[in-house]
Structure formats: C-alpha cells, structure tokens
Amino acid sequence: MIDILGYCAAFLTTASFLPQAIKTIKTKDTSGISLLMYVMFTIGVFAWLIYGTFRKDIPVIIGNAVTLSFAITILRMKIKYK
Structure with a gap:
C-alpha cells in the first residue's frame, strides 16, 4: 500500500x-x-534522485528522474531566453 x-x-x-x-x-x-528558484529546485530534484538511487526507492527515482528532465528543460530555456 505504501x-x-x-x-x-x-x-x-x-x-x-x-x-x-x-x-x-x-x-x-x-x-x-525565477532563475534562482529553478536553479535551487533543479539541484534539489537532483539530490532527491541521488537519495532515491542510494535507497533503491523506485517511486523516488522515477518521479525525480522525469521531474529533473522537465526542470532542466525549463532552466535551460530560462537561461537562453532571458
């Protein structure tokens, strides 16, 4: 259930x-x-991905891997299209 x-x-x-x-x-x-918010968020999601990997926690790994790809896409665009 968990x-x-x-x-x-x-x-x-x-x-x-x-x-x-x-x-x-x-x-x-x-x-x-906010550029600062997205930089901090992206680093946080990456940290959660690493955490989930070490814990072998599949929901954390999958969720954060996909979220990281979205966050990086938005962050790159924020930097490119200031």
Missing part, C-alpha cells in the same frame, strides 16, 4: 510540471520564472 502511495505522489508531482514545460517550450516566455 508503494502505491509513493507511485501516486511521484506521478502527481511529476505531472504537475508538464503544463509549465509545454507552455515554456511553445512560447519561449520565461519572464515569470
């Missing part, structure tokens, strides 16, 4: 970034996004 909760949490938190990533990619508008 694994189901983990997978649900990972899915919801990861899926929540998809609309922002799609909007940012389509419009290339990053004016409403």
Whole structure:
C-alpha cells in the first residue's frame, strides 16, 4: 500500500510540471520564472534522485528522474531566453 502511495505522489508531482514545460517550450516566455528558484529546485530534484538511487526507492527515482528532465528543460530555456 505504501508503494502505491509513493507511485501516486511521484506521478502527481511529476505531472504537475508538464503544463509549465509545454507552455515554456511553445512560447519561449520565461519572464515569470525565477532563475534562482529553478536553479535551487533543479539541484534539489537532483539530490532527491541521488537519495532515491542510494535507497533503491523506485517511486523516488522515477518521479525525480522525469521531474529533473522537465526542470532542466525549463532552466535551460530560462537561461537562453532571458
């Protein structure tokens, strides 16, 4: 049961970034996004990914791996389209 909760949490938190990533990619508008916040967030997600890897916690690994790819995409665009 706890694994189901983990997978649900990972899915919801990861899926929540998809609309922002799609909007940012389509419009290339990053004016409403804080660079410092996204740098800190991306580092935090990467740390969670490493943590999940060491703990062998599949929901944490999957959720953060996908979220990290979204976060890096948005961060790169924020830097490129200041």
